[in-house]
Amino acid sequence: MMNSKEQRFGAKDRAALLEGMQRDELDVLVVGGGITGAGIALDAASRGLRTAVVDMQDFAAGTSSRSTKLVHGGLRYLKQLEIGVVAEVGKERAIVYENGPHVTTPEWMLLPFYKGGTFGRFSTSLGLRVYDFLAGVKRSERRKMLSAEETLKRAPLLKRDGIKGGGYYVEYRTDDARLTIEVMKKAAEYGAYAVNYAKVESFRYDANGKLTGARIVDLLSGEGYEVRAAVIVNATGPWVDRLREIDGSKQGKTLRLTKGIHLVFDQSRFPLHQAIYFDTPDGRMVFAIPRDGKRMSARPIPTIQGTPPIRA
Structure with a gap:
């Protein structure tokens, strides 16, 4: 039984999910379905924000399925005397283990x-x-x-x-791709729309040049969807600068x-x-x-x- 906010998470419902993104005015649109994007979507949806996350490939298809399969405690940062990083990473690792002991x-x-x-x-x-x-x-x-x-x-x-x-x-040790999917599923339980093989083709702006949304293309059907969002988060990992090029904001720091x-x-x-x-x-x-x-x-x-x- 789905609760009033929970979204479907599966290929059979992708058209309905994309239509829902287009119909609702989102608080947050996350571009990128790796562990970073999944985590942002879960955080936002669990706080009651209307959230969607899209990826042009499979979820976790990039870096998030090609790691050393370890949730590091930060030992290598200790060698570099980055004490604060070790403490932070260690605490985060404990949280991952407590919440996902079946994949850690x-x-x-x-x-x-x-x-x-x-x-x-x-x-x-x-x-x-x-x-x-x-x-x-x-x-x-x-x-x-x-x-x-x-x-x-x-x-x-x-x-x-x-x-x-x-x-x-x-x-x-973890199964990095499965961990990403588990986080994405939990985000969907909190109401986030999550669709893969959905690519951001362009952005929408108001008269003052402020971002107001994006045009998303379903790479399986070819259908386009106009999605409105108050905030857009670029969580595309190695492709982060490609999205900045579309937005015209590739200035200053680059990856x-x-x-x-x-x-x-x-x-x-x-x-x-x-x-x-x-x-x-x-x-x-x-x-x-x-x-x-x-x-x-x-x-x-x-x-x-x-x-x-x-x-x-």
């Missing part, structure tokens, strides 16, 4: 350290202890320090020469795109059974994570300064 699983990570490496026993122990405190890690998941023998027992594939031990701590590299191996070729987080000669960190019979090695994407959303 604790994953014990091994951080080995070697003679002459970036990390030593003292710095690893201190760093992980500070991390536990800042990220609000629960007692059962706080860091443990391992000897060289214990470290190699957990990860026999590690290089033995020069190993001095390891830190053992918890990250949270500098980067690429993260994920390599996936079958377990038969890479028999790793313990998730590992280690540093490389260039000072960056790399993950190697067992998941669903595969082993993924990932070089995290560096933090990028983005651009502000388009607003009326």
Whole structure:
């Protein structure tokens, strides 16, 4: 039984949803159906705002389905001494776990350290202890320090020469695309219209040049819809500047795109059974994570300064 505000969430209802967007005067139109857009839509709809979110592809088709599959606690930010970020990210991670335990699983990570490496026993122990405190890690998941023998027992594939031990701590593994869909479904429960394969083709403006809405094209049927909205949020990730070009507001800061590299191996070729987080000669960190019979090695994407959303 649907409540009075709840919207349908499915392909059969897309025409009705698009017609509803066109009929209602929205408070918020979110462009982009990744985890950022889904989160904004949920936040707005749960506060009673008339909300819609559209994406030109599948929901989570971009960055939100191509992550390291970890809800990070921010350990790499601690290395950069960004203390406030670690605390904030740790708290946000706890919220994700509490609200979505069916798509979020604790994953014990091994951080080995070697003679002459970036990390030593003292710095690893201190760093992980500070991390536990800042990220609000629960007692059962706080860091443990391992000897060289214990470290190699957990990860026999590690290089033995020069190993001095390891830190053992918890990250949270997730199915990033499913997490996005779960958030989008919850937004729809609160009344948000959510439609994919719906592309913003142009914007509407009043006589003073203020944004008042957008023309949205259903990429499956070719039908166009005129949608009115008090605020439009650009949550398109790597495509953020394309939308700014349509709006004519691509000035000042622009997005500098980067690429993260994920390599996936079958377990038969890479028999790793313990998730590992280690540093490389260039000072960056790399993950190697067992998941669903595969082993993924990932070089995290560096933090990028983005651009502000388009607003009326």
